[in-house]
Amino acid sequence: MKQQFKFKPGFYYNSNHLWIKEDDSGQLLVGMDELGLDSMGGLAYLMLPTVGSPVELGKAMGSIEAAKMTSELIAPLSGIVMERNEAALRNPLLVNEKPYDEGWLVRIEPTQWAVEANTMISGDQVTAWWNEEIERFETQGMLD
DSSP states (O other), X not given: OOOOOOOOTTOEEOTTSEEEEEOTTSOEEEEEOHHHHHHHOSEEEEEOOOTXXXXXXTSEEEEEEESSOEEEEEOSXXXXXXXXXXXXXXXXXXXXXXXXXXXXXXXXXXXXXXXXXXXXXXXXXHHHHHHHHHHHHHHTTOOO
C-alpha cells in the first residue's frame, strides 16, 4: 500500500528532494521534502553554509547525517546565503517534523534564478514526478 507523502503546490523541487519557495522579497527558501527525508530517517546532524557565503547550483553547500545515511547537501540554485535556520541547526529533527514550514534550511538571494528555475520540477510536472519517485523509493526499499 502506498504511503501518503505530501508535496506543497507552488514550490519547486529537484531530484535531490530539495524544495524552493520564493518569498515576498524575491529571496528563495530552501528545504527538504517529506519523501527524501523519510528515505534518510531522522536527521541527527546538519551543517549549513554561513550567512554571506556564495552557493553554486550542483555544488556542496553543507552536509547532513541521518539515521540511514550521511550525505553532502547539494545547492539547488546559485546565490548568496542571506539566512540559515538556526533552530534547525540546534534541532535537526525539526526538518523531519515540519519540512515545509519551520524546518526550512537556508534563505538565498538568487543570482541566476531565471535560468536555474528551469532545472527544477514545478507546476503540472510535480504530481507525476512525485508519484514516480514514491514508486521508485518503494521498489528500492528506501521508505519506512
